[in-house]
Amino acid sequence: MEHLINPNVREIQVSGIRKFSNRVAAYPNAISLTLGQPDFPTPEHIKEAAKRALDANRTVYTHNAGLLELRKAACDFVATRYGQQYDPETEVITTTGASEAIDITLRTILVPGSEVILPGPVYPGYEPIIKQCGAIPVYVDTRETGFKMTPEAIEAKLTDKTRAVLLPYPSNPTGVVLSREDLKGIGDLLRDREVFVVSDEIYSELVYSEEGHRSIVHEPGMRDKTIVINGLSKSHSMTGWRIGFTFAPAAISQHILKVHQYNVSCASSVSQYAALEALTHGVDDALAMRVEYRKRLDYVHDRLDLMGLPCVKPDGAFYLFPSIQHFGIPSLEFCVRLLEQEQLAVVPGDAFSEYGEGFLRISYAYSMESLKEALDRLQRFVTSL
DSSP, X not given: OGGGSOXXXXXXXXXXXXXXXXXXXXXXXOEEOOOOOOSSOOOHHHHXXXXXXXXXXXXXXXXXXXXXXXHHHHHHHHHHHHOOOOOTTTSEEEESHHHHHHHHHHHHHOOTTOEEEEEESOOTTSHHHHHHTTOEEEEEEOTTTTTOOXXXXXXXXXXXTEEEXXXXXXXXXXXXXXXXXXXXXXXXXXXXXXXXXXXXXXXXXXXXXXXXXXXXXXXXXXXXXXEEEEESTTTTTOGGGOOEEEEOOHHHHHHHHHHHHHHHSSOOHHHHHHHHHHHHTOTXXXXXXXXXXXXXXXXXXXXXXXXTOOOOOOSBTTEEOOBOGGGTOOHHHHHHHHHHHHOEEOEEGGGXXXXXTTXXXXXXXXXXXHHHHHHHHHHHHHHHO
């Protein structure tokens, strides 16, 4: 019966990140720097709020868009932190993680044959959804522009079939952030075009510059065509709680909500009460994590530099994306040999599209002790080549 499966689904490959992280199970002494998952526990006050919700039997369906008080808290958070203004009643949807937010957004705006412009290398979760919609991913090669999408590169890919431009910044896998000037240029290019912008800002709380996170929605004329994706997985170390959000004008949100409703009805009620606690009494929970991540970033980047592994130093997220091109070894082969020889797992760059070939993704969302040992192993391996 497999031949009757939707061909768009049959062609989808399991994420290269998961493929490689799953290999580690065969190496009990391996250190894995593969997953983008904070190593900090969910803050205690958030867990206590979830327990209270359970004890109060708050285990029933909520409004499809999520608890109104949670949507209000989410709006207050992004308004205070980033200056983004949204109506909690009509412009915000609580989703089952940012992954569902991406899925329902793309399924709402795409039609068969439409095109989505996105950077390469990029997180591998976008392309399969685009293809399931019968749409076409159109990659911009960002390797020569510091892994940033530029207005010129986007313009070169625009056609009459372009339906959306995807801006996933801070970036997974590179950690790169778009500056005010970058965003202004993209806004100037797209302002008068009938093209959606999907801005995945899940790492917005993990930006290391004093300026902090800034969104494309601040550029004149861009709010009306932009869907912002965010969530609590990275900011509050709540990956398993599965709470994300879409922020978009009411005229767009009303249609995304229909897709969400028939997909999951609503996000987990208990998780929503935990999220409410995170966005009211835990607004600064990410600050201590960010300080620690910055220390780890500096340490890992310095070690890579000493090893002769060129790497753009990022301004956000918790990844580094060093080049191994000078070794002349495909990234998958490099990572397999590293795992076998030194019991160290990192993600081959080709997991992030063909434009990631020749690179590695290293997550530093691990303890400093683990990172030191991991980099000692990487250094031994590099020296042996």
